[in-house]
Amino acid sequence: MSRLVVVSNRVPLPDKAGNPPAGGLAVALHAALRERGGIWMGWSGKSTGEDEPGPLSIRENGAIQYALTDLTDRDVAEYYNGFANRVLWPICHSRIDLTEYARREMAGYFRVNRLFADRLVPLLRPDDVIWVHDYHLIPLAEELRRRGVRNRIGFFLHIPWPPADIFFSVPVYEAILRGLCAYDVVGFQTDYDVENFAGCLRREGVGEPLGGGRFRAFGRSFVAGDFPIGMETAEFAAIAAKSPDDRRIREMARSLGGRDLLIGVDRLDYSKGIPQRIEAYERFLRSAPEYMGKVIYLQVTPASRSEVPEYASMQETVASEAGRLNGALGTVDWVPMRYINRSIRRPVLAGLYRLAKVGLVTPLRDGMNLVAKEFVAAQDPEDPGVLVLSRFAGAARELDSALLINPHDAEGTAKAIQRALSMPLDERRERWDHMMKRLLSHDVVQWCADFMAHLEPPTHRFLPEPAP
């Protein structure tokens, strides 16, 4: 079996005992890397004040090599905080209003992709299979091809792909689109993303579908399809099932004092719709005052990308909205909302999901949203909680037995919260069963295997290139 080479912006390094960090993607890719041997390459997370980023550092862990590169301060400002997170991220989440386009930053993005290519080429063997992850590294395959790399190269986009009109507002959209078409397999989270991507090729007049998931564009052909990412369902469910024995979960349960728990868990990001969720919760309490004092909404929100101004201001907005809500509706013995602005450990998270009666996953736009899946996987099959899920999360394509809402409609979301809290046990079980079956049959190991099956050379036998 040929080696696997994974490339992503950051590399989830294992602990001293060689175990990968918790979380489905890291675990699944480590398992594939361990089985086949290979390399995981990415940014070390460190930046140097120098003009040059310094040499690649290689760490060995059994059959896996980690190849880490530092970046310069300028690289981080232009490539990561700049073009990736102030142009591509907002654009892919349909937020043209938040994009800050600067030619200097765009040049930095392509420069860092060239650096990655320069550093990866000497490590490659002719039969390695390369799998690149996410929007930071779209141009990488084209750079590798320019350096003579003929290996199979796949790409998976973890975030949505926007409609053509939105994507075309990026001044260098053509270079980005061409970059995607240099891969052999391009994976998206949902069929809607694939449709949007195909729409961009068609509208630009640069490509066309050939059938069977194949496209021809910019003079070459490749496969593009939806590969909805899964989670480590069975393992996570087992951790959650043990959580009632955990002291921290028992203390949390005691602190609820018999009140029903609603939970939201999101990186602090404007795409997650946290202020809209707080507004909907307030509307729910005001329109159903019998629930005042009877429910508690816990929002867990680790800080993220705080060097990007939009994130710093979102942090202030969420904190002030939470404070305002508690000030307006709280009483001396009840706060409607608990807000935690830091990360908690994964087993505790699993226990909190299981303790909650309602999971609130209401992003304005999301590639998939693994929190929705984790909430379902953590439930007690005898007495499952209810998932309130935005129809604009990729997860809604699979978890259609959740209560699907439009996060822009605060009244509709408020009604769904009330419905979730009063849903009869039979209906909760039926909805949960349906979703859990899907999560078990489409877990992250399956996702990884499915993508790899499309990327490996035998694919050619199943998807022959049609005659011109």
Ligand code: GDG
């Ligand atoms: C991108 C796409 C796509 C959150 N708080 C804590 C914590 N988390 C974990 C969750 C979950 C993960 O972070 C977040 O994953 P999401 O999928 O919800 O969102 P993004 O970070 O935006 O990820 C997304 C994903 O890529 C995968 O393809 O689904 O659409 O945007 O696993 O549990 N984990 C711990 N403590 C926390 O406080 N331990």
